[in-house]
Amino acid sequence: MKIKISEIEKIENKTKTINFSEIIEEFNPKVPVNASLEIKILTDIIKISGEIEAEINLTCDKCLKEFTKNLKFTVEEIYNRYSLQDSYNQEFEIKADNFSQDLNGEDEIDITDFVYQSIILHIPNKLVCDINCNGDENINKYIKTDYSDPRLEIFKKIKIEKDN
Ligand SMILES: [Zn+2]
Known part of the structure; x- marks a missing residue:
């Protein structure tokens, strides 16, 4: 217009x-x-x-x-x-x-x-x-189901940094 x-x-x-x-x-x-x-x-x-x-x-x-x-x-x-x-x-x-x-x-x-x-x-x-979005769903699934796998530690770290 x-x-x-x-x-x-x-x-x-x-x-x-x-x-x-x-x-x-x-x-x-x-x-x-x-x-x-x-x-x-x-x-x-x-x-x-x-x-x-x-x-x-x-x-x-x-x-x-x-x-x-x-x-x-x-x-x-x-x-x-x-x-x-x-x-x-x-x-x-x-x-x-x-x-x-x-x-x-x-x-x-x-x-x-x-x-x-x-x-x-x-x-x-x-x-x-x-407001509750936690980022990539697949990454969260790994964190919730398997804390012991050291290869996945990197994902935990990424998430924590994001939240800060
Ligand atoms: Zn989202």
Whole structure:
């Protein structure tokens, strides 16, 4: 979904509310990502705020099984309509945030991309399928059934280190 800034400018309060519902294959090919967003033009900046809800497919770091996680969070982002570099000249240091959100006079904002990037930022660093996940099931089976085999000591060690 893309929105035109010039279209929002025609609206009396320069604010548009959108209900987004799209499949984003990378996250989940079956369940759409939903978002309700408000896009507001404030002279040289555009503010996008609202809520995003997604059910995403992930792989567990411990047992490598696939699992789904529900994400629901609020967003608030500012886009600069024109390049900040123009206004600040050479004195301006490009900051990662500003750089990615400069529209450079473009009339379009890609809402799908905005939602995509927001979700990426909200995926936790450590992905565990369940609070009780103990990692690879086969490794656990060895540890439980045979403590005496020295060849399996290495697995015990791996597990203990993981838990710490
Ligand atoms: Zn797991």
